[in-house]
Amino acid sequence: MNRLYHYPLSPFSRKVRLCLAEKRIEVELVEERYWEPTPEFLRRNPAGKVPVLRMGSRMMADSGAICEYLEETIPEPPLMPRNAEDRYEVRRLIAWFDDKFYREVTNKLLGERVFRKVMNTGYPDSTNVKAGARAIKDHLDYMAHLLDQRRWLAGDSLSLADFAAAAHLSCLDYISDVDWNRSDTVKDWYAKIKSRPAFRGILADNVPGFLPPSHYADLDF
Ligand SMILES: N[C@@H](CCC(=O)N[C@@H](CS)C(=O)NCC(=O)O)C(=O)O
Missing domain, CATH: 1.20.1050.10 (Glutathione S-transferase Yfyf (Class Pi); Chain A, domain 2)
Incomplete structure (x- = not known):
């Protein structure tokens, strides 16, 4: 199973989650408290940042690099224009x-x-x-x-x-x-x-101690 190490209120993690979901790539989400880095986390990404995506045996960091990789390897539906x-x-x-x-x-x-x-x-x-x-x-x-x-x-x-x-x-x-x-x-x-x-998935996020406003998940806000 693919795995995304992320933090729910990390915009870079959210960008990758949106890209994965749009391309219908299933991932298991693993929350990472990146400000308390463990040796395993730093082994996954020596930069100490989220998101980190594990796809098969490949460990990938940096949201921009990950999204471009996904676009090149799973081009449908396209998220980059042709020209x-x-x-x-x-x-x-x-x-x-x-x-x-x-x-x-x-x-x-x-x-x-x-x-x-x-x-x-x-x-x-x-x-x-x-x-x-x-x-x-x-x-x-x-x-x-x-x-x-x-x-x-x-x-x-x-x-x-x-x-x-x-x-x-x-x-x-x-x-x-x-x-x-x-x-x-x-x-x-x-x-x-x-x-x-x-x-x-993003609209269903819940961060303990921070309750989102009612309009957050409302499609008709
Ligand atoms: N350029 C990176 C930035 C990632 C980033 O800064 N993530 C934040 C969380 S939103 C982080 O992990 N910060 C920890 C740090 O800077 O040490 C990307 O696009 O993935």
């Missing part, structure tokens, strides 16, 4: 969310509100929380700008860029940190992606 220009745009947006959005928003909001508590590293830093809450507005506006011209974030087909964005936003939605009233366009996009069967 180079369109693939460039998907990769640009994955980097946007996994680098810029993560640094400016996810890490500031989720990092302070959730991970400080689970890692036992003190109280949330309100300067970081305020900065994250300010930055997410610009990101939602940028998404609205893209979605005004395209059906999906990187073009007219669903792609890994949508999964990267949805992975971050779903983690933040779990702690009620997304203002869905800011843009109908972004809300419609999220409703569309949220209703995919691949999203079911």
Whole structure:
């Protein structure tokens, strides 16, 4: 059985879960408290990060590398476009969310509100929380700008860029940190992606000590 070592509120783990589910690859999920790394965990991934995917005898780390591997080995349904220009745009947006959005928003909001508590590293830093809450507005506006011209974030087909964005936003939605009233366009996009069967597992996540809001799993939020 394939196995994904993950943490439920890790956006990088969620991106891989969405990719696996969309391609109908079954995996057993194993929760990894990566901030308390065991020797076995570090043997699986010397970088000490989740996600890590075990497929057959192969152990794979880094969500970007894993998703591209899955795309190359299990091409259906496709999550990358056919031509180079369109693939460039998907990769640009994955980097946007996994680098810029993560640094400016996810890490500031989720990092302070959730991970400080689970890692036992003190109280949330309100300067970081305020900065994250300010930055997410610009990101939602940028998404609205893209979605005004395209059906999906990187073009007219669903792609890994949508999964990267949805992975971050779903983690933040779990702690009620997304203002869905800011843009109908972004809300419609999220409703569309949220209703995919691949999203079911993520909507069923439960992190002890953090109860998601009622709209979190509601497809008609
Ligand atoms: N580039 C990596 C980033 C993974 C990552 O940063 N994961 C976080 C959890 S969301 C982690 O394991 N952090 C532990 C650390 O940085 O030591 C990927 O895409 O998989």
